[in-house]
Amino acid sequence: MTDRLYYRDPYLRTFDATVEKVEPRGDRWSVALDRTAFYPTTGGQPFDTGTLGGLLVVDVVDEEDGGITHVVQQPSVGQASDTSLAPGQRVHGEIDWPRRFDHMQQHTGQHVLSAAILKVCGARTVSFHLGAAVSTIDLERELSPAQIAAAETEANHVVWEDRPVTIRFVSAEEAAALPLRKEPARGGTLRLIDVESFDLSACGGTHVARSGAIGIIAVASWERFKGGQRLEFLCGGRALGRWRSFRDTMAASVRLLSVLPEEIPATVERMQGDAREQKRAAAALQTELARFRAGELAASAERVRLPPSPQGFGGTGRPGTTSDGEASLVLRAVDADANGLKALATAIAASPGYVVVLVSTTRPALVVVARSSDAAVSAQQIIATLTGKFGGRGGGKPELAQAGGVDAPAEEILTAARVFIVSS
Numbered sequence: 001m002t003d004r005l006y007y008r009d010p011y012l013r014t015f016d017a018t019v020e021k022v023e024p025r026g027d028r029w030s031v032a033l034d035r036t037a038f039y040p041t042t043g044g045q046p047f048d049t050g051t052l053g054g055l056l057v058v059d060v061v062d063e064e065d066g067g068i069t070h071v072v073q074q075p076s077v078g079q080a081s082d083t084s085l086a087p088g089q090r091v092h093g094e095i096d097w098p099r100r101f102d103h104m105q106q107h108t109g110q111h112v113l114s115a116a117i118l119k120v121c122g123a124r125t126v127s128f129h130l131g132a133a134v135s136t137i138d139l140e141r142e143l144s145p146a147q148i149a150a151a152e153t154e155a156n157h158v159v160w161e162d163r164p165v166t167i168r169f170v171s172a173e174e175a176a177a178l179p180l181r182k183e184p185a186r187g188g189t190l191r192l193i194d195v196e197s198f199d200l201s202a203c204g205g206t207h208v209a210r211s212g213a214i215g216i217i218a219v220a221s222w223e224r225f226k227g228g229q230r231l232e233f234l235c236g237g238r239a240l241g242r243w244r245s246f247r248d249t250m251a252a253s254v255r256l257l258s259v260l261p262e263e264i265p266a267t268v269e270r271m272q273g274d275a276r277e278q279k280r281a282a283a284a285l286q287t288e289l290a291r292f293r294a295g296e297l298a299a300s301a302e303r304v305r306l307p308p309s310p311q312g313f314g315g316t317g318r319p320g321t322t323s324d325g326e327a328s329l330v331l332r333a334v335d336a337d338a339n340g341l342k343a344l345a346t347a348i349a350a351s352p353g354y355v356v357v358l359v360s361t362t363r364p365a366l367v368v369v370a371r372s373s374d375a376a377v378s379a380q381q382i383i384a385t386l387t388g389k390f391g392g393r394g395g396g397k398p399e400l401a402q403a404g405g406v407d408a409p410a411e412e413i414l415t416a417a418r419v420f421i422v423s424s
């Protein structure tokens with residue numbers, strides 16, 4: 001059994017103890033002491049960090065037999081250390097106080113918040129978790145936002161009244177006669193935490209000495225959880241940290257939007273509406289523009305005679321294309337993305353007798369090939385020829401195919417496409 005110094009004095013930051021056991025644990029050591037101020041992970045509260053004989057304490061474990069194991073990092077090779085932990089040796093311990101005090105604020109705040117929720121709303125706390133950034137309590141049932149606000153107000157009144165928070169030890173029989181907030185989970189001697197005239201709970205954690213040291217209790221958010229509700233809350237320094245982050249975010253938003261903080265939600269809503277309207281208008285204009293450009297490109301098409309039995313064309317066996325063996329060929333470099341090129345090519349090929357090759361003005365280029373349903377020309381094979389010659393990857397169907405990464409000037413790609421279509 002390790003003597004837990006924090007049980008009686010949670011404000012103890014340094015202590016001296018005798019080493020009882022040292023065991024290697026990987027590249028670390030497990031160290032047992034006769035007494036310690038280090039808090040082990042238990043009851044929803046994380047362990048303390050700090051140093052033992054100048055070596056870093058990286059974990060503290062609550063053992064089944066009532067002992068506490070300190071997991072200590074070995075000094076790295078070459079690092080000078082006057083510490084050789086050995087049984088019987090005296091050792092000096094120092095806990096990381098800012099981390100511990102933060103845990104004390106959150107943990108005491110949890111007692112007060114859980115008690116306030118029980119008093120104001122009649123809802124019990126099922127479990128508590130003190131996390132690295134936020135802490136949570138799980139309630140047995142869901143509360144309304146107004147109920148949560150009322151309990152939060154009550155909890156902060158208790159903070160501002162700066163009530164003493166005291167520790168006492170009682171037997172199970174004595175405890176049975178006391179108005180504990182929660183039925184104790186174990187028997188034997190119980191450690192009670194008493195927030196004067198407000199909350200009495202059995203708890204092995206570390207707490208501040210007066211409720212005023214909690215600073216503030218702020219509920220950050222809530223969500224439905226396992227048939228009840230999970231509340232996220234911040235106390236003291238963590239609440240200040242969150243306030244600073246909100247303040248910076250708010251200031252940046254106010255600067256960007258040039259409105260007062262309370263006008264931000266309505267302003268964002270209006271901007272979203274405007275953006276939707278503009279998107280609709282742009283889409284309508286694009287459709288109209290594509291139709292216009294398609295008409296213009298179709299009008300400038302070149303009439304070509306296709307080889308009567310073109311090798312590699314279509315594969316349908318049909319000679320030529322339209323009844324007279326001619327087709328309207330559109331070859332053009334267009335400033336558009338893949339979707340724009342496809343929409344344009346498809347619009348032109350919707351009329352009979354067209355073969356369309358469009359190349360983007362970027363380099364490497366995008367190439368889209370489309371053909372009318374009556375044109376026995378394979379868009380796929382034209383694309384395969386172009387990627388074979390200039391590189392890039394592509395594919396598609398006989399009516400519509402495309403490729404990206406075709407590395408040549410647009411004019412060269414179009415010339416190669418024309419040669420292939422007319423003379424293959």
Ligand SMILES: [Zn+2]
Binds near residue numbers: 205207
């Ligand atoms: Zn506690």
